[in-house]
Amino acid sequence: MPSDASRNGLVLPLLGLLVEQPSHAYGLTSRLRERYAHLPVTRSTVTSLLKALERSGLVASRQPERVGNRPPRTAYELTEAGMADFRRKVEAGLRDGQAASVDFIMAVAYASxxxxxxAASLLDARADRLDRELLPPERERPGGVPEAHMLEAAYWRTIVAAEIGWIRTLASRIRSHDIEWPAAPKEN
Known part of the structure; x- marks a missing residue:
């Protein structure tokens, strides 16, 4: 885990799940595994992150509660500072995340x-940035290098071009209200 827990790739989805509802470490671990099978999730990591986020003032713990015969569990909820930080992380992921990255995928997951x-403006700006960064096909391969030695360049161009197209479509659908967009959650 990074020395700065807020840089851990699980923080954004963890905060996002807490936006949906307060929860305890076990419940959050289960929901993360169900929703994001591609992310490496352990209960000990989730517990450590929750404690670090609490020390940072981004989440607050509730009094431990016992349900049935289970041991008491401490539930966590987002604080006002946590919601503001979460929004900043989503904005940064939409705007600055690398093409085809987990950071971007997680930001999209919580763009609402x-x-x-x-959200639509950030997506449009991202598509414009990726368009500018995308090399034209004739510049993908240095002179004299056989195409067979640079297949990844064409692959990457295709991936980034597909992301640009998908982003532009998503931004358009958000603006046209084709996607039912919830009212942005209020600060706690």
Whole structure:
């Protein structure tokens, strides 16, 4: 785990699940595994992250509760500072995340925490940035290098171009209200 727990790749989805509802470490671990099978999730990591996020003031713990015969569990909820940090992380992931990255995927997963117009504008700006960074096919391969030695360049171009197209479609659908967009959650 990074020395700065807020840089852990599980923080964004963890905070996102707490936006949906307060929960305890076991419940959060289960929901993370169900929803994001591609992320490496352990209960000990989730517990450590929750404690670090609590020390940072981003989440607050509730009094431990016992349900049935189970041991008492401490539930956590997002604080006002946690919601503000979560929104900043979503904005940064939409705007700055690398193409085809987990950071971008997680930001998209929680884009609805932002007002629809803000999310669409961030997506448009991202598509514009990726368009500028995309090399034309003739510049993908240095002169004299056989195509067979640079197949990954064409692959990457295809992946980034597909992401750009998908982003532009998503932004358009958000703006046209083709996607039912919830009201942005209020600060706690």
């Amino acid at each position: 925490v932002l007002p629809a117009g803000d």
